[in-house]
Amino acid sequence: MTKTATMSSFTRRGLLGAGLAAGAAGLALRGLPALAEVSAEGGTLRARLYADISNLDPAYWTSASDALVMETLYAYAMEFEAGTGAFDVRPLALKSVTVRDDTHIDFELNAGILYSGDYGEMTAEDAKFSWERIADPANDSPYAADWAQLDHVEVTGTHTGTIVLKKPFAPLFTSTLPATSGIILPRAAIEAAGGRFTTSPPVTSGPYRIRDWQPRTRLVLERNPDFKLFEVDFETIELLPIEDPKTAELGFEAGDLDHAQTSISSIPRYAASAPRGATFEEFTALNYYWMGMNEANEALADQRVRRAIQHGISREAVVEAAYLGAAQPAAGIIAPGLIGNRAENTYNYDPDAARALLAEAGVADLQVSLAIQQTAEDLAAAQIIQAMLADIGVTVRIDQHESGSFWSLGVEADGDSWKDLQLFLFSFAMQPDPSWATMWFTGDQVGVWNWQRFSNAEFDQLNADAVVEMDPEKRHAMYVRMQELLEESGDVVYLTYEPVGTLTGAGIASAMRPDGWPILARFKRG
Amino acid sequence: MLSYIARRVTLAIIVILTVIAAMFVMMHAVPGDAVRTALGPRASEAMVEAYRARLGLDQPVWVQILRYFGAILRGDLGQDAISGTPVLQVILSQLPDTLYLIAGAMLVAVIPGIHLGVVSATHRGSLFDRVTSVLSVSVMAVPSFVIAIYLLLIFSIRLGWFPAIGSGDGLADKLHRLVLPSIALGLAWIGYLARILRASMLEVMAENHVRTARAFGISQRRIMYDYVLRIAILPTITVLGMGIGQMISGAVFAEIVFGRPGVGKLVYDAIANRNYPIVTGTVLLTTGFFVLVSLLADLLIAFLDPRVRNVISR
Numbered sequence: 001m002t003k004t005a006t007m008s009s010f011t012r013r014g015l016l017g018a019g020l021a022a023g024a025a026g027l028a029l030r031g032l033p034a035l036a037e038v039s040a041e042g043g044t045l046r047a048r049l050y051a052d053i054s055n056l057d058p059a060y061w062t063s064a065s066d067a068l069v070m071e072t073l074y075a076y077a078m079e080f081e082a083g084t085g086a087f088d089v090r091p092l093a094l095k096s097v098t099v100r101d102d103t104h105i106d107f108e109l110n111a112g113i114l115y116s117g118d119y120g121e122m123t124a125e126d127a128k129f130s131w132e133r134i135a136d137p138a139n140d141s142p143y144a145a146d147w148a149q150l151d152h153v154e155v156t157g158t159h160t161g162t163i164v165l166k167k168p169f170a171p172l173f174t175s176t177l178p179a180t181s182g183i184i185l186p187r188a189a190i191e192a193a194g195g196r197f198t199t200s201p202p203v204t205s206g207p208y209r210i211r212d213w214q215p216r217t218r219l220v221l222e223r224n225p226d227f228k229l230f231e232v233d234f235e236t237i238e239l240l241p242i243e244d245p246k247t248a249e250l251g252f253e254a255g256d257l258d259h260a261q262t263s264i265s266s267i268p269r270y271a272a273s274a275p276r277g278a279t280f281e282e283f284t285a286l287n288y289y290w291m292g293m294n295e296a297n298e299a300l301a302d303q304r305v306r307r308a309i310q311h312g313i314s315r316e317a318v319v320e321a322a323y324l325g326a327a328q329p330a331a332g333i334i335a336p337g338l339i340g341n342r343a344e345n346t347y348n349y350d351p352d353a354a355r356a357l358l359a360e361a362g363v364a365d366l367q368v369s370l371a372i373q374q375t376a377e378d379l380a381a382a383q384i385i386q387a388m389l390a391d392i393g394v395t396v397r398i399d400q401h402e403s404g405s406f407w408s409l410g411v412e413a414d415g416d417s418w419k420d421l422q423l424f425l426f427s428f429a430m431q432p433d434p435s436w437a438t439m440w441f442t443g444d445q446v447g448v449w450n451w452q453r454f455s456n457a458e459f460d461q462l463n464a465d466a467v468v469e470m471d472p473e474k475r476h477a478m479y480v481r482m483q484e485l486l487e488e489s490g491d492v493v494y495l496t497y498e499p500v501g502t503l504t505g506a507g508i509a510s511a512m513r514p515d516g517w518p519i520l521a522r523f524k525r526g
Numbered sequence: 527m528l529s530y531i532a533r534r535v536t537l538a539i540i541v542i543l544t545v546i547a548a549m550f551v552m553m554h555a556v557p558g559d560a561v562r563t564a565l566g567p568r569a570s571e572a573m574v575e576a577y578r579a580r581l582g583l584d585q586p587v588w589v590q591i592l593r594y595f596g597a598i599l600r601g602d603l604g605q606d607a608i609s610g611t612p613v614l615q616v617i618l619s620q621l622p623d624t625l626y627l628i629a630g631a632m633l634v635a636v637i638p639g640i641h642l643g644v645v646s647a648t649h650r651g652s653l654f655d656r657v658t659s660v661l662s663v664s665v666m667a668v669p670s671f672v673i674a675i676y677l678l679l680i681f682s683i684r685l686g687w688f689p690a691i692g693s694g695d696g697l698a699d700k701l702h703r704l705v706l707p708s709i710a711l712g713l714a715w716i717g718y719l720a721r722i723l724r725a726s727m728l729e730v731m732a733e734n735h736v737r738t739a740r741a742f743g744i745s746q747r748r749i750m751y752d753y754v755l756r757i758a759i760l761p762t763i764t765v766l767g768m769g770i771g772q773m774i775s776g777a778v779f780a781e782i783v784f785g786r787p788g789v790g791k792l793v794y795d796a797i798a799n800r801n802y803p804i805v806t807g808t809v810l811l812t813t814g815f816f817v818l819v820s821l822l823a824d825l826l827i828a829f830l831d832p833r834v835r836n837v838i839s840r
Contacts, residue, residue, distance in 0.1 A: 054564075054609040062566045062608065140576070142569040198610050215611070215619045217693060217787040240692060240785065243795070247691060247785045254682040254690030404800045408558035413571060415557055440567075449567060 043235035045508070045523055048248040048260040052216045052241040055198045058183040059134045059141040064429065065241070067180055072208040072221055072237065072521045073201060075113055075122070075229060077182035078173070080432070082511035082519045086337055087432040089178045092229055093122060093205075095159075097177075102168035102470055103151075109159040109184075114226040116204045119186045124161035128153035129187040131163070139195075145439075146171070146181035149468065167468045170475060175431035207232045207521040216241055233524045252278070252503050259510060259518060262501040265376055267326040270501055277506030282326070283516030287498040288333040288437060289322075289427045291370075291385065293491050294410070296453040297422050299368055304361040306490030309423070310347040311354035312392040313385055319496045322381035326499040332483035333428075333437040335497045337514050339472055340434035340479025345494065346487050354392040367395045371424040373406045378425050381495070385423075396423070410451030421451060427498060432515070434479045438463050441486055452491035459485045527828075527835075534824070538817040545813045547591055549806055553797075554587045560607035560801045581607055583802070594806065603810065604803035613807035617789060621811070623693045624788035626700065627780060628773045630708030635715030636766070640759075642716065643723025647758075648750055650728065662717030670776060674710035674783040681706060691785030707780040711773060722765055726758040733757075760827050760834075767823030771816040 051065045058074070061067060075093040091097055093113055098106040113122040133139055135147035149169035154162040163172075176182055189203035190196070199213065207230070208221035219239040223232055240256075242248045245263035252260045253275050262270055267282060274280035291313070293306050300306055315329040332342035358366065370385060372378035379400070386396040401409065408414035410421050428449075430436035440449040442460045447453070459482050466478040486492055500516030511522030561577045562569070569577075578584050582593060597604060603613035642662070646655045665673075682690040694703040730736060731754055739749050778790035789808050796804035828835045 060565075062564060140573050142566050142573065145568060214787070215616060216792065217619075217623075242691065242785045244782060244785075247783060250678050250683065251691035251785055254678070254686070256689050256691045402798060404558040404798050405556055407562065411562075413574070414559075417557060448571065 043233075044238055045234040045236070045520065046238045046240065046256065046258045047518070047520060048251070048257055049219065049239040049241045050261070051243055053199055053213070053219060056201050057197050058130065058180045058185065059139060059143060060196055060198075061180055068518070068520065069219065069221075069239065070180055070183065071206070071519065073204045073206045073210070074183045074185070075205045075207075075227070076178060076180075077107075077127070077184060078178040080178055080513050080517075080519065082513065082522050085514055087174065087514060089173060093184055094177070097173075100162070103149075103165040105163040105165070105172070106156075107161055107163065110229065111159055112228065113205055115186055115189070116209055116224070116226075117189070117202070119189050119203050122184055122186075122205060123158050124153075124155045126186045127161060127184045128155050129190075130184045131181075133190070134181050143181050146176045146179070168470045170467055170470055171431075171433040171435050175433035175436060179431055208237060211236065230522075232521055237520055249503070252505070255505075258505040258508055259520075259523070260503050261516070261518075262503060264323055264326060264499060264501070267499055267501040268324050270503065271326070274503065279504045279510070281502050281504070281510065281512065281516075283500040283502070283512065283514065284327070284336060285498045285500045286335045286338070286430045286432060286436075286515045287427055288330065288335065288430070289425070289495045289498055290330075290333065291381075291493040291495060292424050292426050292452045293493075294418070294421045294424075294451060294453055295489070295491055297419070299366065300422055302361045302363070303490045304357045305363055305366065307347065308354040308357035308361070308363075308392065309389065309394065310487075310490060310493050311350045311357065312389050312394065313493050314349035314388060315345070315493065315495055316349075317388065318381045318384045321384040322377040323496065323499055326501070327496040330494045330496045332480075332494055333486075334434045334479055334483065335430075335515070338432060338434055339476045340437075340466075340483070342480050342483045346484065349388075351388075351392050358393060364393065365395070366393065367397065368422045369397045369399050369420075371399045371401060371406065371409055371421060373425070374400050374402055381425060410447070410449075412447030418447060418451065418453075424451060425495075426451070432513075434475075435463070435467050438466075438479065438482050441482075452489075454486060454489050454491045456485050456489065531821070531825075534821050538814070538821065541817055542810060542813050543595070546594065546806055546810055549809050550587055550591045550594070550802075553800070553802055553805060554590075556800075558800045559583055560799050563799045563801075564608040581803075598810070603807040607801045607803055608799065613803045616804060617792070617807055617811055620787050620789045620792045623786055624774065624777050624781070624790060626693075626704055627707055627711060627777055627786070627788060628770060630704045631712035631715070631773055631776075632766070632770075634708050634712030635719055635769075639716045639719030640723060640762070642720035643762075644727065644750060644755060646720060646724040647727035647731065647754075648746075655724075658720060662721050665717045666714050668714070670710055670714055671779045671783060673713055674707070674780060677706045677710055678783065693786045703784075703786075707784045707786060710783070711776055711780045715769060718769075719762055719765070723758060723762050726761050727754055730754045730758045756830060760831055763823050763827055763830075767820045770819045774812050774816065 049065050049068065051063055053066055053069050054063055055061045055066055056070055056073065058070065061070060077092065077094050078089045079092040081088040081090055093109055095108045095110045100106055109122055109124060109127065114120070115122065131147055131150060131153055134141045134143050135150040137144060149165045149167045151164045151166045154164055156162060185203055193202040204224065207224055207227045209224045210219065211222040212220040221237040221239070223235050242251065245261060248257060248260040249262055249266055251257045270280040271282060293300050293309065295301060295306065319327050319329050331345040334340040334342065370382050372382045382398045386398060389396050408417070409424065410418045412418055428440065441454055442450065442463050443455045446455060462478045462482050466475055469475045469478060487494065502510065502512065502516060502518070504510040507525060509524040509526065511519040513519065559578065561574050561583065565573055565577055582590055605612055606616050642658050646658045649655050678690055681687045688706050689703050692703060694700040736749060736753055739753050774790065777788055778794050780786065781788040781791035789812060793805055793808040796808065
């Protein structure tokens with residue numbers, strides 16, 4: 001899944017891209033090796049944060065940046081191992097986890113995990129409070145589904161307890177305990193903060209703690225001397241919120257950053273030649289990218305028309321154009337390395353079949369719109385789709401939207417624009433459990449995030465059953481079937497899983513999940 | 527003079543209120559709000575609606591506007607819809623970096639711009655004048671963000687003289703990191719100011735009082751700086767007053783390209799996220815700042831030019 005290249009040495013993106021493309025001289029300059037040496041000086045790791053933090057409460061966090069920072073501030077119950085090709089997990093705050101049966105999971109916490117302030121040691125009572133807090137409907141946590149099957153947590157000792165589930169719950173060990181919903185915090189601290197908090201955690205327990213936060217400028221973390229679960233190499237981590245990856249690339253090349261995720265369009269360039277001394281790594285993210293079709297729209301109501309569009313699009317060509325050879329075509333929405341990853345597509349590029357289906361449906365001179373965001377990838381993909389569909393007699397008008405408008409196009413609560421929505425390019429992020437991919441396509445998500453308005457009883461049942469199915473093989477078969485049903489409906493053209501490129505400076509060993517997620521506290525010198 | 531200031535302040539308040547009302551209407555004319563961003567994709571519709579109600583976004587626009595005006599009178603600009611931080615606190619945390627940037631860009635623009643304009647006017651038709659004229663148009667024609675990229679590529683990456691991103695810590699570091707963004711933002715204004723001042727000076731130099739001064743045998747240098755520049759600088763001051771407003775807008779690109787914090791980028795991101803309280807709060811403060819600078823520019827002109835002062839007094 002990963003590939004490493006080590007060398008010896010207004011949209012935001014559009015703004016920078018246009019500047020970079022503005023003259024050959026500038027491009028020539030970029031072709032020269034960077035003179036600035038990148039190093040982690042003074043025990044400080046300087047890394048890019050995709051956006052500033054907005055909420056560090058495990059029950060209410062909002063962005064990937066929040067989750068990235070929370071990983072350094074709190075001792076997670078379990079953690080993902082870095083540097084492996086799979087999403088392997090191991091206990092962290094938990095000393096051991098024993099599956100007594102499908103609904104009773106015994107756990108023991110490591111003794112001596114200290115909270116900041118006067119909140120003492122982490123106990124099983126804290127685990128009970130934290131996990132039940134997220135599950136409790138009264139608390140309105142958006143992450144209640146992570147503990148959907150939690151009945152209660154039984155405390156059996158200072159450090160021991162049992163998670164009692166109403167039903168088996170497969171994501172418990174993939175996207176609950178190793179993720180934010182597994183974080184354990186003391187009741188006293190949360191109550192002292194008024195029940196919830198945003199950017200000023202009342203308590204921390206992880207390898208780092210906040211030394212200084214200047215909103216939208218920098219977040220400086222310092223090593224927590226009380227943290228004993230593993231050794232950290234850097235005394236401080238300085239996180240700079242830089243939303244535009246091109247800016248981050250320039251910052252990295254100038255030596256202002258030690259680690260940064262690159263833009264997708266730069267992946268081929270860095271793969272061919274990383275800045276001197278730097279390590280470039282390439283990953284396949286869990287983010288899945290597809291073209292959706294609104295089956296409730298009159299022009300697309302006939303399944304044969306949607307099928308014709310499926311046959312009219314070469315996924316290989318679209319992915320090549322959008323990701324410049326840095327990604328592979330997908331056959332579903334569940335990324336490689338996860339249960340449910342699908343190997344084969346059912347409806348492939350076949351323009352003759354597409355024309356025949358349109359003729360059979362009695363459709364001629366079909367005109368549709370394709371809604372996209374203002375990104376280089378979306379535009380490139382849309383233009384290829386436009387050209388290919390023109391070949392089968394379908395005229396595509398590309399409608400570019402800024403992100404705020406785009407994300408409300410198919411939401412019923414935001415107006416009637418969903419009725420006019422036809423084709424759209426979509427990308428969703430997810431956690432390393434297949435349930436995160438399929439949950440958006442159920443009947444109850446129609447008009448929320450299910451913009452295809454796909455509704456299938458078998459899909460919904462499988463989606464509910466797969467979460468409580470503990471046999472990996474059966475679970476795999478269920479998720480593959482769900483992706484078949486989705487494709488069978490004609491509502492989607494699976495495109496790819498987005499590539500991720502990262503740059504790491506000389507003298508630093510990164511610690512990455514298989515999807516390119518950096519585990520900053522595990523970064524090492526040398 | 528006081529009544530003039532009072533009239534201008536009243537006008538400024540009307541301008542600010544109109545701008546805020548227009549912002550509300552425009553923002554509500556486009557789809558989307560910050561609630562889904564604040565709560566994340568997994569929030570239920572019930573949670574979304576409850577949060578919307580808490581922010582008052584379920585109310586008609588006119589109710590929201592009136593409530594907002596009421597809150598302003600109490601000195602309350604509301605809370606960031608995503609993080610819950612007070613808006614004033616968010617803006618004040620970003621404002622200094624933008625003000626430093628604008629001050630830096632002004633410095634880059636004004637000092638060379640005025641000198642080039644004066645020398646070009648006094649050496650009209652010379653090689654210097656022609657070269658300055660060509661260079662002025664050239665730097666005005668190149669988009670500022672292109673200049674920014676080239677500055678980064680040459681002076682940060684190629685030569686390593688300046689940091690590429692961030693606003694820095696401590697005075698020296700802050701100034702070091704301010705150099706490239708200030709040049710990127712101010713460079714085009716050098717040519718602009720030089721050309722305006724040159725044209726204005728040539729006009730004044732042809733006036734009777736200048737000829738009279740020459741007839742009295744006053745030195746050319748004194749005539750230029752005491753008699754000509756004092757009058758010719760007036761349109762430049764007006765342009766600079768307006769220019770600060772444009773620089774606030776232009777700061778967006780500098781803040782993005784150079785990875786700097788600032789109100790430009792703050793409002794840009796807030797619009798994308800439909801973070802209305804931040805947008806309106808920032809527009810309120812930047813509009814107020816712009817109106818204040820325009821007023822100061824007008825007062826400065828009145829101070830420098832007795833003719834204007836007399837008109838105002840009447």
